[in-house]
Amino acid sequence: MTKIHVVGVGLDGSVGVSEKVRQLIKQAKLLVGSSRHLDYFSQSQTDIPTERLLLGDLSQTITKIRQHLKQGTNPIVILVSGDPLFFGLGRLLLAELPPEELTFHPHLSSIQLAFNRLKIPWQDAKIVSIHGRSVDELISVLQQGVEKIAVLTDATNNPRAIASLLESLSLPSQYKIWVCENLGGDRERILEIPNSQKLDLRFLQEEKFSLLNVVVLLRHNKNKELNLNNLPKLGIPDDCFACFSDRPGLITKREVRVLILGELALHPRQVVWDIGAGTGSVSIEVARLFPSSQVYAIEKTAAGISLIHKNCDRFQVENITAVAGKAPNILLDLPKCDRVFVGGSGGSLGEILNVCAQNLNPDGVVVLALATLEHLNTALSWFKSHNWEFKLLQVQLSRSVPVRELTRFAPLNPVTIVTAKFPKILTTEH
Template structure:
């Protein structure tokens, strides 16, 4: 990347402390700019010595970005970003849009770094979740006893929303500290438990959560069946753990969950890592509603739920890294459509509980190889005053890599 590139866009991180907190490189870059793009609040932090045209972000921002850059093509463009532009910021968005060769980033300490410093928390041991554009239920994925979480707020209403989620999740005793205007002259800190939260906060804030005691919910696949709302269409815990092992999610991958039922496979796929994405396909409207509820309660409200029947509903979906077929396996064309949609090296896992669906995957195994596993699970349960075994229906699991 050449510094004299006429198409270069420089992204300058700025904090609540404004101009005086910027380094010399950031100040000189802004002073020499012809156009500065940023939020109205950020633009107000610039002194009169910055003579560039100041352009506030429109709303919505993302669809307007290409046009904004094109409108000022050939000029020295600077973009103001909150804190570190590459940490949940506009810098990463611009790199995706234009490529790194056109972007230069001058970072500032992120709000998460400043908050960790104020709290005395080692940042590497803290979970950070952004609610700037995401739903508040995303916090639930990070709740476990003793954990510390930093939440990047959308506005003044976010702390109360987080307190409500914590309380409903059994973490009413969690300590919430809201740090406002970090690095600025009006920096402030207020604290209370989630259950007792009634404080008014500045819109520019970061929320520090000390979970304390509360329910324990593992991130390892195989959550208790009781964690899900269900009408009975649920891949049971033991089968789910084996199925997830065969699907083998890694960070950044995308799953099709075909025949979602209660949504457990898509949900546990997304819980495995914050960057994992999934779409669940389900023909029943009532079950679609149940899947959305389960996804929110288990901290992955970003799970996409599509109502419809495969294979027609598969058309136009992004290419998956993995496909799970838990329902509708015997519908004509479903298995072939899923196999042909996988990227090279992708995985398909299909579970069969009926003779007809088992015959279908046995034929696919004979044709394509892979691996077959037949799983029979028995759970101990009371028999009078004793304990006996209750055996669930056997499940045949076929997995194959394309």
């Protein structure tokens, strides 16, 4: 026979529990819970005298529960919020008490209530708790562009902190935001923030929220409106580009892009190949800096080609030709080039470099951005075997993000930039 019943309770209190659970609470010899939970079940509601234990220091509470178990004072009922095994006390109880003595009676969780109030299917949602925890996981899922996110907050990591975090990350995706307060209670409120533009974030930061809230983020693919006159000449912010809807973080980051442009040592009236162009972010930068140059953005995916066209329209550049096809074969149809950037090779890096060597004009430059050691080894082996001059730049960057009232750094993925040129021709004077 179960000796400890862990009962989930909502903000509707005793009204929200089933008759079976209500009978368990009435029969309890020891009733454990926070002051709010104990108040839901007054002494007059129980048929027999019930000892009450305020859930404060967990270690002391566990010690007292063990004493009651030893004395045979059971059944014991522990009142908790929502689903005990969903970011709740249940996990700790299982670690401290014999599992065979425990039975769980879950209530609806705040996450269930939030998504059902919003009428959004949530089987594919990512649940993140920053209740007394780091925001690292939330940063990661936002950078990945996860479509649906529910965030469990606390007094410090609250909706205002989430708003500041969203603003600081400069995400290529935008998120629709809801703050769902006091779910299931008399003071329930759903506040919708239409999008993540700065005006809305300021409003969110100024609003006062109940401590009992869940934040729901829903990604939408509406691109940020551009004012071309306000864009920097070099280093366009990442969130200005149209990106892959399922992989919005798949873009050469602004800081790395600036370094790549420097290594390319560009001049006017050049032919530039951008191999594995993805969204076309590097091509767009080159085209804006040098309108007299001709840029060929080579991309094997249909989605990538569509994004390149879309970004050309967004940034109003006309000197980019989107080339659909897989390198190296597609490169054979292009005019000889002065500069080559390889952002993606599709596993054919050696073959791509062979074609580049045959089509690169004198004084040409090849720049590669490599994220893996295997591709770096392939590139170095090729350059060494062909006696090319090369240099390496290892890039390990971090961006500042707000954490509560403080600021810390969140790292970007490390990248190795390889810059290579034809070997120098040695001459002998006679």
